[in-house]
Amino acid sequence: MTLDIDRCRADTPGTSSRVHLNNAGASPPPDPVMRAVTDHLSLEARIGGYEAAAEAAPALAAFYDNVARLVGGRPDEIAYVENATRAWDMAFHGIRWQRGDRILTHAAEYGSNYIAFLQVAQRFGVEVVPIASDADGAIDVAALDAAVDGRTRLIALTHVPTNGGLVNPAAAVGAVARRHGVAYLLDACQSVGQMPVDVATIGCDMLSATGRKFLRGPRGTGFLWVRSTMIDRLDPPFLDIRSAEWLSRDRYAPAPGARRFECFEGFVAGKIGLGRAVAYALDLGLPAIAERVQGLAGRLREGLAGLPGVQVRDLGRQRAAIVTFTVVGRPADAVVAGLAGHGINASVSSVGATRLDMEARGLDALVRLSPHYFNTEDEIDRAVSTVGDSLPN
Numbered sequence: 001m002t003l004d005i006d007r008c009r010a011d012t013p014g015t016s017s018r019v020h021l022n023n024a025g026a027s028p029p030p031d032p033v034m035r036a037v038t039d040h041l042s043l044e045a046r047i048g049g050y051e052a053a054a055e056a057a058p059a060l061a062a063f064y065d066n067v068a069r070l071v072g073g074r075p076d077e078i079a080y081v082e083n084a085t086r087a088w089d090m091a092f093h094g095i096r097w098q099r100g101d102r103i104l105t106h107a108a109e110y111g112s113n114y115i116a117f118l119q120v121a122q123r124f125g126v127e128v129v130p131i132a133s134d135a136d137g138a139i140d141v142a143a144l145d146a147a148v149d150g151r152t153r154l155i156a157l158t159h160v161p162t163n164g165g166l167v168n169p170a171a172a173v174g175a176v177a178r179r180h181g182v183a184y185l186l187d188a189c190q191s192v193g194q195m196p197v198d199v200a201t202i203g204c205d206m207l208s209a210t211g212r213k214f215l216r217g218p219r220g221t222g223f224l225w226v227r228s229t230m231i232d233r234l235d236p237p238f239l240d241i242r243s244a245e246w247l248s249r250d251r252y253a254p255a256p257g258a259r260r261f262e263c264f265e266g267f268v269a270g271k272i273g274l275g276r277a278v279a280y281a282l283d284l285g286l287p288a289i290a291e292r293v294q295g296l297a298g299r300l301r302e303g304l305a306g307l308p309g310v311q312v313r314d315l316g317r318q319r320a321a322i323v324t325f326t327v328v329g330r331p332a333d334a335v336v337a338g339l340a341g342h343g344i345n346a347s348v349s350s351v352g353a354t355r356l357d358m359e360a361r362g363l364d365a366l367v368r369l370s371p372h373y374f375n376t377e378d379e380i381d382r383a384v385s386t387v388g389d390s391l392p393n
């Protein structure tokens with residue numbers, strides 16, 4: 001189950017000029033994905049957009065089949081959406097909120113999701129309850145179990161947060177949700193593409209993800225999966241003539257399946273490209289990808305932890321390929337700029353993206369390095385030595 005790293009790098013022209021350690025931001029797509037997108041754009045230019053979409057019907061159908069295989073769902077449970085935030089929104093704002101409903105969540109929840117919690121709290125009098133973390137920083141599953149009551153309408157969890165290597169125990173949370181019969185929305189934006197994510201194993205009802213991160217799809221693409229038995233319980237916040245049918249002057253019906261969460265107009269080339277990116281990941285194998293990225297991330301953490309003044313900030317027992325750290329006396333953006341000067345892509349994770357967790361730990365900003373399988377051990381070591389060389393004496 002080992003990956004052919006040379007082949008993966010040959011497929012990724014960007015690896016020849018830069019060290020891409022910002023795959024949690026946006027990963028460079030491999031050649032087959034880029035070709036799928038540009039081929040479709042040129043087909044649109046030659047024969048017209050609608051005509052090109054008709055010709056690309058098999059590739060568009062493959063998008064649903066591939067994503068269904070990736071997450072273990074059914075093709076008619078998948079909606080193509082332009083990013084993870086809107087995918088998540090289509091499920092979340094589809095819930096028919098009532099005054100007094102409770103949302104149970106965790107400190108690692110992504111900022112955009114939390115803002116939506118606050119919005120429904122203001123609009124409908126919904127209560128938002130962050131569940132405490134366990135000693136390792138993951139959601140405390142026993143505390144979650146104890147917190148579920150008759151008013152609990154939703155458990156919303158971020159699987160892997162934007163600001164660190166924590167992997168929340170999504171399946172244990174799913175077991176709690178199932179036992180109490182509570183709907184469970186999983187933000188899998190950072191986990192899909194870097195580890196196996198299976199909706200049956202996890203036991204979630206709704207799952208959102210983006211295309212451009214660890215899946216290596218085009219920017220401006222994402223998807224939503226909704227369990228078939230959950231679909232009719234949601235009222236999509238927006239409908240159009242694809243997601244619904246206008247039956248008579250004063251009647252409409254939502255489209256069957258998860259299509260009701262889609263929109264007529266969209267980035268067709270991107271959808272084909274994301275389908276291709278999913279096929280690429282499936283061909284490599286998610287278990288092999290997970291093993292490789294966790295090995296690289298472990299090496300990176302170890303190297304950074306050995307530098308004076310550098311503190312690795314990742315939480316959790318199980319760790320993903322997101323490595324965050326602080327450097328005494330150097331702001332995160334200065335560290336990222338220093339790495340960029342050496343051709344190393346990194347990013348800053350700021351308090352607003354995961355406010356509850358960052359405030360609880362007294363953190364304002366973190367440097368984030370996120371390797372993918374095509375990175376080499378040598379690149380990891382270069383990143384560590386570049387950070388080391390920049391330290392004040």
Ligand SMILES: Cc1ncc(COP(=O)(O)O)c(C=O)c1O
Nearest residue numbers: 083084085110161162187189210
């Ligand atoms: C955990 C998590 N959820 C959601 C999102 C939002 O994804 P998108 O930018 O595709 O809407 C991000 C983006 O960084 C994220 O890290």
